[in-house]
Amino acid sequence: MIGSMGHEVRGVVSHAKGEPVRVETVRVPDPGPGEALVRVQACGVCHTDLHYREGGINDEFPFLLGHEAAGIVESVGGDVTDVAPGDFVVLNWRAVCGQCRACLRGRPWYCFNTHNASQQMTLADGTPLSPALGIGAFAEKTLVHAGQCTKVDPAVRPEVAGLLGCGVMAGLGAAMNTAPVQRGDSVAVIGCGGVGCAAIAGARLAGAVRIIAVDIDERKLAKARELGATDTVNSGATDAVEAIRGLTGGNGADVVIDAVGRPETYLQAFQARDLAGTAVLVGVPTPDMRLDMPLLDVFSHGGAVKSSWYGDCLPSRDFPMLVDLHLQGRLPLDKFVSETISLDQVEEAFAAMARGDVLRSVVVF
Ligand SMILES: NC(=O)c1ccc[n+]([C@@H]2O[C@H](COP(=O)([O-])OP(=O)(O)OC[C@H]3O[C@@H](n4cnc5c(N)ncnc54)[C@H](O)[C@@H]3O)[C@@H](O)[C@H]2O)c1
Numbered sequence: 001m002i003g004s005m006g007h008e009v010r011g012v013v014s015h016a017k018g019e020p021v022r023v024e025t026v027r028v029p030d031p032g033p034g035e036a037l038v039r040v041q042a043c044g045v046c047h048t049d050l051h052y053r054e055g056g057i058n059d060e061f062p063f064l065l066g067h068e069a070a071g072i073v074e075s076v077g078g079d080v081t082d083v084a085p086g087d088f089v090v091l092n093w094r095a096v097c098g099q100c101r102a103c104l105r106g107r108p109w110y111c112f113n114t115h116n117a118s119q120q121m122t123l124a125d126g127t128p129l130s131p132a133l134g135i136g137a138f139a140e141k142t143l144v145h146a147g148q149c150t151k152v153d154p155a156v157r158p159e160v161a162g163l164l165g166c167g168v169m170a171g172l173g174a175a176m177n178t179a180p181v182q183r184g185d186s187v188a189v190i191g192c193g194g195v196g197c198a199a200i201a202g203a204r205l206a207g208a209v210r211i212i213a214v215d216i217d218e219r220k221l222a223k224a225r226e227l228g229a230t231d232t233v234n235s236g237a238t239d240a241v242e243a244i245r246g247l248t249g250g251n252g253a254d255v256v257i258d259a260v261g262r263p264e265t266y267l268q269a270f271q272a273r274d275l276a277g278t279a280v281l282v283g284v285p286t287p288d289m290r291l292d293m294p295l296l297d298v299f300s301h302g303g304a305v306k307s308s309w310y311g312d313c314l315p316s317r318d319f320p321m322l323v324d325l326h327l328q329g330r331l332p333l334d335k336f337v338s339e340t341i342s343l344d345q346v347e348e349a350f351a352a353m354a355r356g357d358v359l360r361s362v363v364v365f
Pocket residue numbers: 046047048166167170190191192193194195196214215216217220235259260261262264265281282283284285308309310311353356358359
């Protein structure tokens with residue numbers, strides 16, 4: 001605590017493209033109008049944090065990384081009424097504005113003007129930090145917009161709840177909100193990392209009868225089974241499209257979700273659908289990737305091709321509901337936590353993620 005200058009805390013900073021991250025002193029202002037200061041209790045390591053460190057998102061270094069977090073609200077700006085000190089919250093990167101054309105049409109999950117804190121967090125020398133996804137939660141405390149705080153039942157463990165803040169919500173929502181999977185559907189999920197395994201869990205919750213997991217890593221396929229896959233396909237060894245057709249009476253699946261985000265996996269998702277089926281892209285491609293396919297295939301296959309940003313979630317609607325389902329034993333969110341680590345181990349967690357050793361490493365404070 002440094003009085004009117006705010007707070008000095010430890011945080012994980014990425015200074016330059018490809019350079020290992022460092023734990024440094026971060027200055028966090030006291031909350032102003034519309035803002036909340038949150039004491040972070042847990043924050044998961046997401047592939048997107050690594051994308052930031054590799055310069056794959058933008059060039060606005062230095063970044064304060066971390067964005068899949070849960071914690072306790074410590075203080076709020078004078079005008080804030082929806083959260084209060086002591087509330088247990090999951091942080092989100094979709095604080096909807098209520099004013100843009102998407103919000104006004106009743107589709108706030110497409111909000112084009114989401115809120116973040118207006119004051120900046122800085123390094124000790126005053127250099128402004130760019131918080132990952134407007135959150136920056138690999139830090140003992142972080143400053144966000146109050147709308148980025150979603151209250152959930154405090155009976156859930158922070159390291160489990162925080163995962164809803166990004167990748168796990170993206171996967172669950174790709175199946176439950178974007179597709180949306182209907183009771184009785186057949187579903188295939190390509191790529192079974194944290195996002196793909198969450199899509200499998202979402203398909204199961206939505207009532208899919210057949211859930212086919214596709215990956216090139218047998219360890220991920222084993223994890224996918226634990227989360228509800230009824231069948232698995234190692235697409236390093238077999239043709240994914242033929243295997244999915246074979247498991248669905250020769251037809252293809254009603255819904256195929258691409259949780260990798262590469263041209264080859266997207267084409268598999270496109271082709272492994274039943275006629276008039278739905279393909280959902282939730283994996284994030286890089287700017288250099290291109291798609292080349294006969295336009296006639298798009299026409300003759302029919303159905304829908306969709307993209308899923310953050311699982312088309314509405315945090316205020318979805319986070320408390322998913323936490324309740326977890327607490328009732330109907331959604332095994334705890335299975336996504338492969339290991340808990342300290343703030344000093346984020347760089348090692350990136351390496352574990354690249355090796356495919358983990359679904360999620362979670363920093364606990
Ligand atoms: N749309 C969103 O809002 C959103 C949110 C969070 C993350 N994401 C994105 O989702 C993607 C997955 O994230 P994650 O955290 O699960 O990553 P991850 O690295 O943990 O998992 C990726 C999985 O894909 C598998 N894989 C790689 N190449 C494959 C191939 N050719 N065929 C089949 N499987 C293959 C890997 O073995 C691994 O199991 C990333 O691109 C991430 O940026 C999207």
